[in-house]
Amino acid sequence: GRVDIDEVLQDIVSDGNKTMSKALRKDKKELARWVMGSVSNTETPTERMTFKGKTLDFEGWPKSIQLTALRVILKTGLPAYIASNEPVRKFFEITHIVVQGKAMSKSE
DSSP states (O other): OOOOHHHHHHHHHHOOOTTSOHHHHHHHHHHHHHHHHHHHSOSOOEEEEEETTEEEEEESHHHHHHHHHHHHHHGGGHHHHHHHOHHHHHHTTOOSOEETTEEOOTTO
16 A cells, blocks of 8 residues: 555654664654655755855755765764765765865866
């Protein structure tokens, strides 16, 4: 049968698993609430982030979900993680920035 995404997400939010740390439960609920809010809104999600003094827009579900998950997990460490992780920069199509003293261009 048909899966009711709202019901599945509500189950995730209300899961009171005591074996999980309080911080992890909080992060899981935060992410599930974001997904619930995004799913009920039929528009394509867009996330915005400032990185190395430039405003970056991340459009579409894959990038928005990945960026939100990284924000929940890494919190203030996200910019350093992006700066040091070339595959993540490629996934998010972050170009024309200086990373570790090296300028990236679209050809990289």
